[in-house]
Amino acid sequence: MNTVTAHTAVTPTSPLAIAVFWLGVGIPLSWGVWSTLQKAMALFG
Amino acid sequence: MSHFLSKDAIVARPGFNRWMVPPAALAVHLCIGQAYAFSVFNGPLTKVIGVTESAPDDWKLTTLGWIFSLAIVFLGLSAAFGGKWLEKVGPRVTMLLAAACFGGGFLVSAVGVATHQIWLLYLGYGVLGGIGLGLGYVSPVSTLIKWFPDRRGLATGLAIMGFGGGAMIGAPLSVFLMNHFSTPGSVGITETFVVMGVLYFISMTLGALTIRIPREGWLPEGWTPPPAKNKLITRNHVHIDQAMKTPQFYLLWLALCLNVTAGIGVLGQASVMIQEMFRDSVNAAAAAGFVGLLSLFNMGGRLFWSSASDYLGRKNTYFVFFAVGAVLYACVPTMGHMGNVGLFVVLYALIISMYGGGFSTIPAYLADIFGTKFVGGIHGRLLTAWATAGVLGPVLVNYIREYQIDQGVAKGDAYTVTMYIMAGLLVVGFFCNLGVRAVDERHHMLGDGDKDGAARQSPSATLQPAGAR
Structure with missing residues (x-):
């Protein structure tokens, strides 16, 4: 009975975990985009 | 293979949020996308001995050009041969191997720069790095497609966007590290390669540990496959x-x-x-x-x-x-x-x-x-x-x-x-x-049935290539 319960129990992923993982990839990517944009501004300077 | 690495170990539990999967894929693709920025090392690599300008014994650009070419060749080869293996062992093992190869490739290359042995750069970034590139590129993509049957394009776009974005991180990071580690007697590439190798290994490993595959028959909540209108979207599978x-x-x-x-x-x-x-x-x-x-x-x-x-x-x-x-x-x-x-x-x-x-x-x-x-x-x-x-x-x-x-x-x-x-x-x-x-x-595969639902109910072991008919 317990085994069945363990297999069917729904454990929703924490929204905090989702946010942390997205920030983990989003911050370095944003830094890279910002650095590239600064470099690209030379074209219009 | 240990249970931790097996496909069964990464089947998502009920309630798992599929939006955890794109960051796992991005953690890999943002690293391997560094390959597009490898050219930032070309100049400094021609001055490893001379430091301020190329010495007669320094590597020539033509010699260095082979590093990137080898990486691309091994990317293609490992993706071609590793893709089938990926379907057998699952994305976690493949991503971990990609992390070891890509991160390890940087470390072997660091030894190559320190000892001024070009073959170690060919082996490190070219061969090992190239294998890491190929395995890392393909491993999260099919998993994402399975998690987002309703938005396949968005899912693959999110991961493969990371490969394009990886160069944007890799280029300024490389320049920053080389400036940080350079001294009057060194261009700082050895230390830069070590730091980047370790960082990329950690990031890709985190991606491998986070990745999950959907259980058999899983569909997004509230979504049912639309009636087959477009003949180009099959519900069958081809080996x-x-x-x-x-x-x-x-x-x-x-x-x-x-x-x-x-x-x-x-x-x-x-x-x-x-x-x-x-x-x-x-x-x-x-x-x-x-x-x-x-x-x-x-x-x-x-x-x-x-x-x-x-x-x-x-x-x-x-x-x-x-x-x-x-x-x-x-x-x-x-x-x-x-x-x-x-x-x-x-x-x-x-x-x-x-x-x-x-x-x-x-x-x-x-x-x-x-x-x-x-x-x-x-x-x-x-x-x-x-x-x-x-x-x-x-x-x-x-x-x-x-x-x-x-x-x-x-x-x-x-x-x-x-x-x-x-x-x-x-x-x-x-x-x-x-x-x-x-x-x-x-x-089409035998035992597929006509629809995805039927296919999912069939154990994959019963599926055979159509050629076996």
């Missing part, structure tokens, strides 16, 4: 080896190869081209800015076009690449003659966005045509088109340009024929895409 026997595989191989050949050829020449076409108005710094802008469009195009393909359809999206692309390529020389830098930049940016879009849309296209069960392996084999184009594109552009200049054509005008030839390649690609039809039923 990897069987896919190689279909004309669709080769048509899509050619479509990708031609799109990439055209894009990669002009991307590599972008800086020189804009300076030579607009000699009076564009200097080296502005040209570097132009290349930066293109990399933004390369990355953005991967997400935009792939997401758009969810609404336009994959075949129509590829029609846009080939039809609009051919017109844009043909217009570039005219913009040069008119001296219109602004329009030139806009055309070029659109071209490069579609070059990136070709990469991110193809896995979803393959999933539509061949089904989702073996899409990782089929995608891996199709990536040999990328390796081929990686050689073909630059050679074609450089050869035609040199030939034109030898014939007395002014440097600024030497790209005209090249761009028309690239436009011609896209016209050929248009017809390849036109020829793509639904896969004949005889190629």
